[in-house]
Amino acid sequence: MQTVTAPIPLVRPAGEEAREAPQATDAASTHSPYDALPTNREISKALRAARKERRRIERGEVRRFTKRSRRRRLAWLAAAGVVALLVLGVAGVAVSPLLALRHIEITGASRLDAADIRAKLGDQLGTPLPMLDQAAISSDLAAFPLIRSYSLESHPPDTLVVRIEERQPVGVIQKGSVFTLVDAAKVPISSSQTRPEGYPLVTAAGGSAETDADSAFAAAAGVLSALPPTVLAQVDTISAKTKDDVSFTLRGSGATVVWGSAEDSDLKAADLTALLAGASGANRYDVSSPHSVTTG
Structure with missing residues (x-):
């Protein structure tokens, strides 16, 4: 036979329950609303994280807004680098022995000896072409x-x-027994004891047109330069005391041509050509007034 023991409920006096209730209320009232706020350390950490994130965003924005300018700057730098390389390459080639002068060719020389000119310029051999001394070359050629x-x-x-463009002789000047072949600038070309054939003997004072445009020689040289080759070949002598009284004689016939001044020389040359063809036996041709020519 089993014995069952039932729990006996604990019955507290009414006074004890009343005494414990205020204690629970007092414990809840000790928790302040400020207890949920972050600490200073947590706030500092959050601020540092915020500043770091802001800097990251600002750098991204700067890169985004300066992307085009950075590309442009890179393009300019690349172009400058290419140009610098080209300049250095050209400069390197310019001073290299690959472009050293080894051959000198002379063209246009007929009265001059091309070998003499090459010999005069021989001090330039071995110099790179871009570095040739232009002043020295000019000085060497001035010797001719x-x-x-x-x-x-x-x-x-x-x-x-x-x-080379050589000076072209226009006539001969006689001084004593010496005949000097000169060009239109009155620069001596050659001298001899005998009169050179094929050139007129010039009797006119003064300098060339380059030094004295109103001189008699300048007028005579201007007339000779205006004559067509067929007529120039027939001129034996030409004289002038002033710029306005140029006249010359023709070979063979000894006829005289009165030219006057060097003005309207082209028209006078055409008139004289026609007169020589139409009145070849005349002793005197006056074309000083091109609109009223005469023969005699």
Whole structure:
């Protein structure tokens, strides 16, 4: 036979329950609303994180807004680098022995000896073409009075072409027993004890048109330069005391041509050509007034 023991409920006096209730209320009232706020340390950490994030965003925005300018700057830098390389390359080639002068070609020389000109310019051999001494070349060529003008052409890798324009003689000036062939600038070309054939003997004072445009010689030289080759070949002597009284004689017939001044020389030359063809036996041709020519 089992014995069952039932729990006996604990019955507290009414006074004890009343005493415990206020204690629970007092515990809840001790928690303040400020207890949920973050600490200073947590706030500092959050601020540092915020500043770091802001800097990251600002850098991103700067990169985004300066992307085009950075690309442009990179393009300019790349172009400048290419140009610098090209300049250095050209400069390197320019001073290299690959472009050293080894051959000098002379063109346009007929009265002058091309070998003499090459020898005079020989001090330039071995110099790179871009570094040739232009002043020295000019000084060397000035030693040849027959050279009226010249031009230089560099033909890489090693050739210099010198194109010569020689002075063209227009007449002969006699001084004592010496005959000097001169050009229109009155520059002596050659001298001899005998009169050169094929050129008129000029008797006119003064300098060339380059030094004295109103001189008698300038007028005579201007007339000779205006004559067509067929007529110029017939001129034996030409004289002038002033710029307005140029006249000359013709070979063979000894006829005299009264020209006057050098003005309207082209028209006078055409008139004289027609007169020589139509009145070849005349002793005197006066074309000083081109609109009223006469023969005699």
